[in-house]
Amino acid sequence: xxxxxxxxxxxxxxxxxxxxxxxxxxxxxxxxxxxxxxxxxxxxxxxxxxxxxxxxxxxxxxxxxxxxxxxxxxxxxxxxxxxxxxxxxxxxxxxxxxxxxx
Amino acid sequence: xxxxxxxxxxxxxxxxxxxxxxxxxxxxxxxxxxxxxxxxxxxxxxxxxxxxxxxxxxxxxxxxxxxxxxxxxxxxxxxxxxxxxxxxxxxxxxxxxxxxxxxxxxxxxxxxxxxxxxxxxxxxxxxxxxxxxxxxxxxxxxxxxxxxxxxxxxxxxxxxxxxxxxxx
Numbered sequence: 001x002x003x004x005x006x007x008x009x010x011x012x013x014x015x016x017x018x019x020x021x022x023x024x025x026x027x028x029x030x031x032x033x034x035x036x037x038x039x040x041x042x043x044x045x046x047x048x049x050x051x052x053x054x055x056x057x058x059x060x061x062x063x064x065x066x067x068x069x070x071x072x073x074x075x076x077x078x079x080x081x082x083x084x085x086x087x088x089x090x091x092x093x094x095x096x097x098x099x100x101x102x
Numbered sequence: 103x104x105x106x107x108x109x110x111x112x113x114x115x116x117x118x119x120x121x122x123x124x125x126x127x128x129x130x131x132x133x134x135x136x137x138x139x140x141x142x143x144x145x146x147x148x149x150x151x152x153x154x155x156x157x158x159x160x161x162x163x164x165x166x167x168x169x170x171x172x173x174x175x176x177x178x179x180x181x182x183x184x185x186x187x188x189x190x191x192x193x194x195x196x197x198x199x200x201x202x203x204x205x206x207x208x209x210x211x212x213x214x215x216x217x218x219x220x221x222x223x224x225x226x227x228x229x230x231x232x233x234x235x236x237x238x239x240x241x242x243x244x245x246x247x248x249x250x251x252x253x254x255x256x257x258x259x260x261x262x263x264x265x266x267x268x269x270x
Binding site (some may be wrong): 010011042077086 | 103104107111114115118119121122123127130131134136137138141144147148149150152153156157160161164165169172173175176185193194196197198200201202204205208209213214215216221223224227229232233236237240241244245248252254255256258261262263265
């Protein structure tokens with residue numbers, strides 16, 4: 001069974017991260033932007049798991065678990081912000097939420 | 103293993119582009135579910151079986167359901183889809199250029215880096231018992247810190263979403 005080299009996994013993670021980055025910059029719907037952020041979290045997780053397998057160290061896998069937990073907290077907080085903004089505005093466009101502009 | 107990797111890589115890239123490019127947020131969520139499933143299969147090829155389970159249960163089971171609930175909540179009256187090319191007319195081109203530049207930098211760096219060949223891991227690598235043993239002994243502090251982060255997130259969500267009057 002031929003092994004997939006480490007660089008292939010890391011290159012795939014880089015591609016996923018770039019897709020998420022472009023999505024985050026292009027889209028203006030905050031929910032879609034959040035999903036792009038989730039893509040970037042997952043790209044990092046893939047890199048962690050690939051390095052953990054390559055070096056035979058379980059610490060990378062444990063860190064993926066912690067990243068998943070933090071991503072869940074981030075998604076919950078961000079979606080709460082979206083819901084809160086939507087209660088006072090009929091539409092959710094990140095360009096309209098400029099209350100914190102200095 | 104090699105065939106499985108390339109199938110999963112194709113699915114990951116295709117669904118990732120679909121998540122970013124689709125107009126309706128619900129279509130993005132469906133793409134994201136397939137994306138997470140393919141990533142779970144990749145975790146299995148990396149002998150991380152516990153992570154594959156967690157990917158399905160936490161991500162596809164909990165986080166995406168949360169996304170679906172919020173989308174369903176917000177699209178009762180009108181649809182919060184993007185309003186096409188709005189005020190930021192020149193947003194797309196610089197964004198794609200920045201993403202391509204970041205991808206090129208990362209790919210060049212990865213290809214140039216030295217990587218040892220993967221030795222065969224021990225037989226209990228990535229299994230639930232060894233994972234739990236690592237999590238609760240070596241990485242106990244990170245585990246406790248994660249619990250604190252989740253507590254803060256719960257309090258924050260209740261404070262923000264549970265309040266009636268919020269001024270903007």
